[in-house]
Amino acid sequence: MPPRVLEPESESTRREFLGGAVALAGAAVIVGSGLTKVAIQPRVRGQVIVVGAGIAGLTAARKLVGRGATVKILEARGRVGGRLDTRDTLGVPVDMGASWIEGLRGNPVAALAKQYGVATKITGESNALYLNGARLAASKAERAYALADRALRAASRWAERVPDNDLSIVNALRRSGAGAALTDPASFWALRANVENEYGSGMNRLSMWWYDGDSEFAGPQAMLPGGYSQLASALAQGLQVETGAAVTRVDHGSSGVEVHTRDGAVHRADVVVLTLPLPLLRRLKITPRMPRAWRAAANRLGMGDLNKVALRFDDRWWNESEALFGLAASTAPAVAEWWNLAPVVGQPVIVGLTAGTGSRFLEVNDDDAVIAVVMNQLRQVTGIDVPPPTRTDVSRWVGDPWSRGSYSIRPPGSTRADHRRLGEPSRTGTVFIAGEATDVKYPSTVHGALRSGRRAANEVISRLAR
Numbered sequence: 001m002p003p004r005v006l007e008p009e010s011e012s013t014r015r016e017f018l019g020g021a022v023a024l025a026g027a028a029v030i031v032g033s034g035l036t037k038v039a040i041q042p043r044v045r046g047q048v049i050v051v052g053a054g055i056a057g058l059t060a061a062r063k064l065v066g067r068g069a070t071v072k073i074l075e076a077r078g079r080v081g082g083r084l085d086t087r088d089t090l091g092v093p094v095d096m097g098a099s100w101i102e103g104l105r106g107n108p109v110a111a112l113a114k115q116y117g118v119a120t121k122i123t124g125e126s127n128a129l130y131l132n133g134a135r136l137a138a139s140k141a142e143r144a145y146a147l148a149d150r151a152l153r154a155a156s157r158w159a160e161r162v163p164d165n166d167l168s169i170v171n172a173l174r175r176s177g178a179g180a181a182l183t184d185p186a187s188f189w190a191l192r193a194n195v196e197n198e199y200g201s202g203m204n205r206l207s208m209w210w211y212d213g214d215s216e217f218a219g220p221q222a223m224l225p226g227g228y229s230q231l232a233s234a235l236a237q238g239l240q241v242e243t244g245a246a247v248t249r250v251d252h253g254s255s256g257v258e259v260h261t262r263d264g265a266v267h268r269a270d271v272v273v274l275t276l277p278l279p280l281l282r283r284l285k286i287t288p289r290m291p292r293a294w295r296a297a298a299n300r301l302g303m304g305d306l307n308k309v310a311l312r313f314d315d316r317w318w319n320e321s322e323a324l325f326g327l328a329a330s331t332a333p334a335v336a337e338w339w340n341l342a343p344v345v346g347q348p349v350i351v352g353l354t355a356g357t358g359s360r361f362l363e364v365n366d367d368d369a370v371i372a373v374v375m376n377q378l379r380q381v382t383g384i385d386v387p388p389p390t391r392t393d394v395s396r397w398v399g400d401p402w403s404r405g406s407y408s409i410r411p412p413g414s415t416r417a418d419h420r421r422l423g424e425p426s427r428t429g430t431v432f433i434a435g436e437a438t439d440v441k442y443p444s445t446v447h448g449a450l451r452s453g454r455r456a457a458n459e460v461i462s463r464l465a466r
C-alpha cells in the first residue's frame with residue numbers, strides 16, 4: 001500500500017497513543033488528579049491457541065502471554081510474519097509484502113519499531129510521470145492529476161444521489177459522465193496510482209460509496225531499511241510458534257475448542273484466536289458455524305490483489321531525487337508505478353506496484369515473462385535505454401495459498417461496519433477473530449492488524465478472567 005501521490009500529507013481523524021508504551025510488567029499506570037496510581041492488572045489463567053503468526057497473531061499472543069495465559073501459535077507457513085515478507089533475493093532486504101509505516105505520528109507500528117530498535121527511514125513523495133517515451137512537463141502532469149481528482153469527486157457526488165445502488169468506481173465514473181479520466185493515459189495513471197494501488201484492487205471491484213474513508217495517522221511515511229520482517233521476528237521471540245501447522249477445522253463449545261491441523265493433530269485449548277486472511281477465514285470449517293451476520297459480512301468484504309516487481313541494477317539510471325516515477329501510455333503498462341528504493345537500501349533498486357489487470361498479468365505469467373514485459377515497457381515509456389536488471393523478484397499474493405490476496409477491500413454491497421462484524425466472537429464465547437480485515441478504523445494495514453490483535457487479546461482476557 002503506497003502513500004498517495006497526489007495529496008498533501010493526510011490528516012488523521014484520530015490520534016492514538018500507545019497504552020503500555022512504558023512497559024511495566026503486569027501493571028497499568030493511571031494518571032489522575034495529580035496522583036499516580038498503579039492499578040494491578042489481574043493475571044489470567046488458561047490455554048489459548050492463536051492461528052496465524054502474522055502481526056495480528058503475534059501481537060495477540062504477546063499480550064496474552066504477558067498476562068499469564070499459556071499460548072501456542074499454529075502457523076501454516078515455514079516462517080512468521082505472514083504478509084510482512086522481507087526477501088533477500090536482490091542481495092538487500094526488500095519488502096514484497098507491506099513496506100510503509102503509514103503515518104509515523106501516533107502509529108503503534110512506529111512505536112513498536114522504536115521499542116525493538118528497528119531503524120526506519122522517511123520516504124519522499126516527489127514524482128515524475130513519463131508518457132509515451134518522454135518525461136511529461138510538471139504542469140501537464142499536475143493537470144492530469146487534477147482531472148483524475150475532479151473525476152473521482154464528481155463520480156462520488158453522483159453516486160451519493162443514486163439511492164440503494166452501490167456501484168463500482170469504474171461504473172460510477174462512466175455513468176456520471178466523468179469517464180474521460182479513464183481514457184486519458186496520464187489521468188488514468190493517476191487513478192491507478194491513487195485508487196488501485198492504494199486500495200489494492202482494480203476500480204471495477206471497489207465500492208464507490210465505501211472504498212475510502214478509513215482513518216489515517218498523520219506525519220511522514222517511512223520504510224524499514226532492514227525490512228518489515230524484523231518486527232515479526234522481534235515479536236515472535238520467546239513465543240511458542242509451531243510452523244508448518246495448517247489449521248483445517250475448529251470445533252468449539254462454551255467449555256473449549258479443538259483445533260485440527262492438516263497432519264491430523266488435534267490441539268485443545270480454552271479459546272482460539274483466528275487471524276487468517278479473509279479468504280481463508282471464510283473457507284475455514286468452524287463447527288458450529290459462526291452466526292449468519294458474521295458469514296454475511298465475511299462474504300460482502302473482498303480481498304485485494306496488490307503485487308510487486310523488484311529490480312536491481314548495476315547502476316542507477318533514474319533520477320536520484322525522485323521518490324517514484326510513473327509510466328503512462330495509451331496501452332496501460334502492466335506495472336506503472338515505480339518506487340526508488342536506493343535511498344532506503346543503499347543499492348540501485350526499484351520496486352513496482354500493480355493491482356487489478358496488471359496484477360493478474362503477474363499472477364499468471366512466470367518471472368521471465370513478467371520481467372521481459374516490464375523491461376520493455378520501462379524502455380518504451382521512459383524513452384531511456386534501461387540496462388537489463390541484475391536481480392529480480394515478483395510477488396504473487398493471490399496465488400499464495402496462505403494469503404489468497406493482498407489485503408481486504410470493500411466491494412459494492414459491503415460497508416465499513418462489516419469489518420466490525422467480522423471481528424465479533426462466536427456465540428460460545430470461545431472463538432475470537434483478529435486480522436487486518438477486522439479493524440474498523442484502519443483495515444488493510446499493518447497497524448490495523450496490530451490493533452486487531454490487541455483488541456482480540458483484550459476480549460480473551462475478559463473471557464478468561466470470568
Ligand SMILES: Cc1cc2nc3c(=O)[nH]c(=O)nc-3n(C[C@H](O)[C@H](O)[C@H](O)COP(=O)(O)OP(=O)(O)OC[C@H]3O[C@@H](n4cnc5c(N)ncnc54)[C@H](O)[C@@H]3O)c2cc1C
Pocket residue numbers: 001002051052053054055056057074075076077080081082083084096097098099100101102245246247248275276277280306307308395397402403405406407434435436437443444445446447449
Ligand atoms: C503487497 C502488499 C503491500 C502492502 N503494503 C502495506 C504497507 O505499505 N503498509 C501497511 O500498513 N500495510 C500494507 N499491506 C497490508 C499488511 O501487510 C497487512 O494488512 C498485514 O500484514 C496483515 O497482518 P495479519 O496478521 O492480519 O495477516 P497475515 O500477515 O496474513 O497473517 C496471517 C497468518 O495466518 C497464516 N495462515 C493462513 N491460513 C492458515 C491456516 N489454515 N492455518 C495456520 N495458519 C494460517 C498465514 O500464513 C499468515 O502467517 C500490504 C500488503 C501486501 C500484500
